[in-house]
Amino acid sequence: MxxxxxxxxxxxxxxxxxxxxxxxxxxxxxxxxxxxxxxxxxxxxxxxxxxxxxxxxxxxxxxxxxxxxxxxxxxxxxxxxxxxxxxxxxxxxxxxxxxxxxxxxxxxxxxxxNAYRTAAADALAVDLLARPDAGTLAVFGTGHQAAYDVRAVSRVRPIRHVLVVGRDRSRAERMAATLAAGGRDATAVDADEACARADVIVTVTNATTDSPPLFPADRVRPGTHISCMGADAPGKRELDPALFPRARVFCDLPEQARGMGECRNAPEGTPLTPLGEVLTGRAEGRAGHDDITVFDSSGIGxxxxxxxxxxxxxxxxxx
Known part of the structure; x- marks a missing residue:
């Protein structure tokens, strides 16, 4: 055609x-x-x-x-x-x-x-929910989408350091080297170091419920924002369910998030706030400096x- x-x-x-x-x-x-x-x-x-x-x-x-x-x-x-x-x-x-x-x-x-579109939803959530001074970004995932999210988030926050975490350390090092060649301060690290240093965490993997969560809930520092971009179908999971009771949770569509997003693995009764309501001023986003905020993105048409x-x-x- x-x-x-x-x-x-x-x-x-x-x-x-x-x-x-x-x-x-x-x-x-x-x-x-x-x-x-x-x-x-x-x-x-x-x-x-x-x-x-x-x-x-x-x-x-x-x-x-x-x-x-x-x-x-x-x-x-x-x-x-x-x-x-x-x-x-x-x-x-x-x-x-x-x-x-x-x-x-x-x-x-x-x-x-579509890669730009997914990264834009991540950037919008970071812009609305992350601390204004967030300067260290940890990205879990070394696939095609990860670099788009790094660029998009860096447009809405003063990101000075990028920490790359991957199941395959060599792939994480290659991605960090590529980001560094583009002028970013990027380093491959393990999950513990990423959580200990990050102001913003982006998870963009194909992780499933058959494997452990990407990091334990107790490793996440107060004040961290987390964008979960990978769990967009039943059977996927990136987060430790124990994180949800510690966090304020936002999503694109609550009923979808509970059915096929990261929130499918959240404890029953976890409050979910649509990101659109924060954007339009109908709901509060980050309420305090030490809030842990989570954005569950399963994608909407x-x-x-x-x-x-x-x-x-x-x-x-x-x-």
Whole structure:
């Protein structure tokens, strides 16, 4: 299918991965995230669906969304054997409807843009919940997404030191070296040192309930903010459940967080505050210097819808 700008009824716009990757940046993604989370307060938010392909190791999710003017669905896939084919494990495709006739009006390949989108949700949570003087960031995870989150968080806080933690120490050292080559003070450390030094912790792994939590709850210092970006499907877990009673917990969508997010592993009755309510001033974020705050991000379709529309506007296209 060739890219086209035919937007007549029944026409179809196709925007290839290379084009959306050129268009996206941290500023556009963060502004789209702000708009999406603000829209969660008074609008309808549909829960995501996580399923698997014919091979159960191949996972994909569907994240539907509708605003007052637009609707669509993002399909995000994780095919772990893709590196054998020279392809990334993750990819995403956004479908936008023609609201008049119900057909697909636009198809956007948004693999790279999705990494910006996820990191933008992390940055928004850090901006709303972390201490203003937070200067040390610990990132647990050495995969594709981690570097995007480091860049995004560094835009909203004066991050001076980045601590990299990975199950494979050599991969953590390589990532730290890459970050250092880009001008950051980055070091590979173990989980204990990361928790002892970090003002902000970002977890962006594929950890599951079959393995121990990434770090014990009692290692987390008072005043730390934690963004949990990896637990976005049933069976995933990054945090020690014992951390929740010590923390104030925020999420994108409470019912989804309890069903497929990190909060699925939280004690029953754990209060969850939607991040959109903090953004719009309807709920309190950090209440004190020593608060431990946790943001559980399982991802909502409004993020994808608003990002896709922002990409089209940057192209000069209005659906």
């Amino acid at each position: 060739l890219p086209t700008t035919d937007l007549t009824p029944g026409g179809l716009l196709h925007v290839a991965e290379e084009r959306t990757a050129e268009l996206v940046d941290e500023e556009l993604a963060l502004e789209a995230a702000r708009a999406a989370f603000a829209a969660t307060v008074d609008g309808t938010v549909f829960p995501s669906v996580s399923v698997h392909g014919s091979d159960p190791r191949n996972r994909f999710s569907l994240k539907p969304a509708a605003s007052a003017t637009h609707a669509g669905v993002k399909i995000g896939s994780h095919w772990p054997d893709n590196p054998r084919h020279g392809l990334p494990c993750h990819h995403s495709t956004l479908l936008l409807f023609d609201q008049t006739i119900g057909r697909i009006a636009a198809v956007l390949e948004v693999g790279t843009a 409004l993020q994808d819808l608003y990002l896709g529309l922002a990409l089209l506007r940057r192209m000069g296209v209005t659906l």
